[in-house]
Amino acid sequence: MGIIDSPQDIxxxxxxWFKLNGRYWIPWKLxxxxxxxxxxxxxxxxxxxxxxxMLQQTQLKVVIPYWEKWxxxxxxxxxxxxxxxxxxxxxxxxxxxxxxxxxxxxSSKKLVEFVGKSIDQDPxxxxxxxxxxxxxxxxxxSTAGSIISSAFDLPTPILDGNVKRILSRLLAIxxxxxxxxxxxxxxxxxxxxxxxxxxxxxxxxxxxxxxCTPKKPSCTxxxxxxxxxxxxxxxxxxxxxxEMTKIKPFQEIGIGVVFNxxxxxxxxxxxxxxxxxxxxxxxxxKKIPGExxxxxxxxxxxxxxxxxxxxxxxxxxxxxxxxxxxxxxxVHICEWISGEPKPLASQKLLWVSxxxxxxxxxxxxxxxIISELYKHLCIGNKKL
Numbered sequence: 001m002g003i004i005d006s007p008q009d010i011x012x013x014x015x016x017w018f019k020l021n022g023r024y025w026i027p028w029k030l031x032x033x034x035x036x037x038x039x040x041x042x043x044x045x046x047x048x049x050x051x052x053x054m055l056q057q058t059q060l061k062v063v064i065p066y067w068e069k070w071x072x073x074x075x076x077x078x079x080x081x082x083x084x085x086x087x088x089x090x091x092x093x094x095x096x097x098x099x100x101x102x103x104x105x106x107s108s109k110k111l112v113e114f115v116g117k118s119i120d121q122d123p124x125x126x127x128x129x130x131x132x133x134x135x136x137x138x139x140x141x142s143t144a145g146s147i148i149s150s151a152f153d154l155p156t157p158i159l160d161g162n163v164k165r166i167l168s169r170l171l172a173i174x175x176x177x178x179x180x181x182x183x184x185x186x187x188x189x190x191x192x193x194x195x196x197x198x199x200x201x202x203x204x205x206x207x208x209x210x211x212c213t214p215k216k217p218s219c220t221x222x223x224x225x226x227x228x229x230x231x232x233x234x235x236x237x238x239x240x241x242x243e244m245t246k247i248k249p250f251q252e253i254g255i256g257v258v259f260n261x262x263x264x265x266x267x268x269x270x271x272x273x274x275x276x277x278x279x280x281x282x283x284x285x286k287k288i289p290g291e292x293x294x295x296x297x298x299x300x301x302x303x304x305x306x307x308x309x310x311x312x313x314x315x316x317x318x319x320x321x322x323x324x325x326x327x328x329x330x331v332h333i334c335e336w337i338s339g340e341p342k343p344l345a346s347q348k349l350l351w352v353s354x355x356x357x358x359x360x361x362x363x364x365x366x367x368x369i370i371s372e373l374y375k376h377l378c379i380g381n382k383k384l
Contacts, residue, residue: 103138162208254296255284
């Protein structure tokens with residue numbers, strides 16, 4: 001009998017392990033009173049949905065304090081939908097991948113229309129189907145499945161990174177083809193259809209986080225060891241096949257911290273359609289070959305803002321890496337000479353007193369600039 005023929009045995013072993021080792025304490029998986037939901041009992045999807053989007057590209061231990069802060073500021077779907085994107089971005093600040101915050105805000109408005117303002121705390125008023133959740137911005141099949149199984153204890157399969165790794169090792173699937181992906185989804189569906197979908201999906205995620213880790217998996221402690229083809233015949237670390245690490249392209253960026261005669265500095269708000277849309281930043285842009293960084297700053301500020309500046313002393317330079325790119329920022333203090341600033345490449349401009357900069361949501365790279373600017377201006381003990 002092949003492994004694909006024994007989903008009930010696999011699930012039984014998984015759930016037995018989960019009873020003793022599962023992460024029952026994850027706050028959004030609990031009822032309002034902190035107790036564990038019973039088999040078939042529905043809990044609020046709001047908290048789970050926010051957490052699931054935060055968990056895209058971010059580890060659980062990083063997410064928890066952000067989620068707790070979020071729930072204090074936006075305790076309900078209605079409170080989120082009725083607030084401004086800028087306040088949403090302020091709470092998200094530091095989590096990265098800011099398009100997720102934009103998509104949550106967009107989705108909240110759609111969900112309020114579906115759920116209704118007065119009953120957004122009632123789990124039964126929320127969408128229960130995969131297609132309904134997947135119609136929201138930024139919600140894929142696995143995220144939708146996790147929300148539905150966690151909130152409603154319904155048999156919706158998931159295939160996040162942890163689950164994909166476990167199932168690839170169980171079946172000894174090497175290549176990441178569409179056919180293999182389909183087989184993994186089928187296997188995940190088989191496991192979840194056996195009952196206890198909420199616990200089964202959580203057990204898979206926990207097993208991937210605790211035992212079946214990307215490197216040095218604890219195979220001797222794994223409840224699924226006897227079912228695992230890669231353990232029996234191969235090396236589990238070889239599954240799934242690892243992608244070649246791509247070298248991140250490197251780009252130099254010149255940034256100008258422009259002051260007016262009142263001592264205020266100029267910041268601009270990124271277009272909603274751009275990466276990190278809605279966030280604020282100091283103006284600047286990419287250096288072109290053969291250009292000095294001072295010339296880059298002069299040119300970019302003229303193109304983006306329509307102003308002439310005198311580039312002064314260097315404030316700092318630093319490297320900052322994003323998922324697919326690596327940037328080297330050089331930041332100079334600038335004096336505004338002429339031209340009325342206009343948002344030619346952004347949605348809004350503001351002259352801001354340096355002490356007020358922390359009232360606006362900035363990406364992480366700009367937070368470094370603010371910190372150094374405070375030292376330069378001797379603004380004491382500002383907590384970023």
